[in-house]
Amino acid sequence: MEKTFINHFEGLTRNFAGDVILPGDSRYEKASATLFARGSPLAVLMPETAGDVAAAVKYVKEKGFPLAVRSGGHNAAGFGTNTGGVVIDLSAMNRIDVSDAARGKVRIGSGARWGDVAKVLGKHGLAISSGDTVSVGVGGLTLGGGIGWMVRKYGLAIDSLAGAEVVTVNEKLNPTASENPELFWAIRGGGGNFGIVTSFDFLAHPVSDVYAGKLFSPVTK
Numbered sequence: 496m497e498k499t500f501i502n503h504f505e506g507l508t509r510n511f512a513g514d515v516i517l518p519g520d521s522r523y524e525k526a527s528a529t530l531f532a533r534g535s536p537l538a539v540l541m542p543e544t545a546g547d548v549a550a551a552v553k554y555v556k557e558k559g560f561p562l563a564v565r566s567g568g569h570n571a572a573g574f575g576t577n578t579g580g581v582v583i584d585l586s587a588m589n590r591i592d593v594s595d596a597a598r599g600k601v602r603i604g605s606g607a608r609w610g611d612v613a614k615v616l617g618k619h620g621l622a623i624s625s626g627d628t629v630s631v632g633v634g635g636l637t638l639g640g641g642i643g644w645m646v647r648k649y650g651l652a653i654d655s656l657a658g659a660e661v662v663t664v665n666e667k668l669n670p671t672a673s674e675n676p677e678l679f680w681a682i683r684g685g686g687g688n689f690g691i692v693t694s695f696d697f698l699a700h701p702v703s704d705v706y707a708g709k710l711f712s713p714v715t716k
């Protein structure tokens with residue numbers, strides 16, 4: 496027998512232009528899982544703009560639903576999904592814009608993956624010190640600090656961060672070192688506790704030749 500589901504999200508669609516994936520949708524099983532967890536949320540919301548994120552957060556708060564936020568879905572504890580709540584999946588917000596290649600200015604949507612970032616920046620002779628795995632999301636890694644191949648030369652991913660766009664339940668903020676500096680400090684390592692980051696402004700580094708190799712030590716008794 497076909498299951499019927501209550502759609503709790505009819506009221507959301509007025510201000511939210513992204514996709515709403517509900518139980519029963521053929522995409523639901525994939526959309527409700529992360530790399531390490533399976534969940535059964537009431538809905539997976541796929542915002543396309545910061546305005547969509549703001550509408551979703553407001554709606555979820557009004558309804559009192561538990562909320563999980565997901566960029567690349569690689570959190571080991573499975574925080575990118577839940578059961579009985581709502582997931583905001585930022586993977587459609589994955590634009591990678593190089594606005595000034597000479598200065599390394601890059602704006603990256605939180606839902607982008609680091610492998611795609613490397614591909615786009617590589618064409619400009621640029622790179623950001625990020626992680627070692629192409630499928631990890633820009634959102635989660637950056638908010639946690641981000642240790643990557645170039646850490647010794649350029650520091651953590653957050654050491655290349657110049658600003659961000661952050662949506663809270665009340666407002667949209669653009670913290671930098673001089674504007675909302677406390678929030679800027681908090682999102683550089685404080686995880687997803689201070690709002691939903693919709694995009695990051697990085698200062699990428701010029702990188703041309705990349706050398707890789709393996710080092711083996713002899714087995715000694």
Ligand SMILES: Cc1cc2nc3c(=O)[nH]c(=O)nc-3n(C[C@H](O)[C@H](O)[C@H](O)COP(=O)(O)OP(=O)(O)OC[C@H]3O[C@@H](n4cnc5c(N)ncnc54)[C@H](O)[C@@H]3O)c2cc1C
Nearest residue numbers: 566567568569570574626627632634635636641642687692
């Ligand atoms: C295979 C693998 C390799 C890894 N390699 C590295 C590495 O080389 N270097 C390194 O530093 N780390 C590495 N990590 C750890 C990785 O950086 C973290 O697990 C990171 O949180 C994953 O980010 P995500 O966006 O993919 O995950 P998600 O599960 O989407 O998010 C992780 C957490 O951040 C929150 N969050 C995500 N996006 C946002 C947002 N936009 N706004 C607010 N909160 C948000 C989520 O709610 C969740 O709590 C690796 C993990 C895996 C599984």
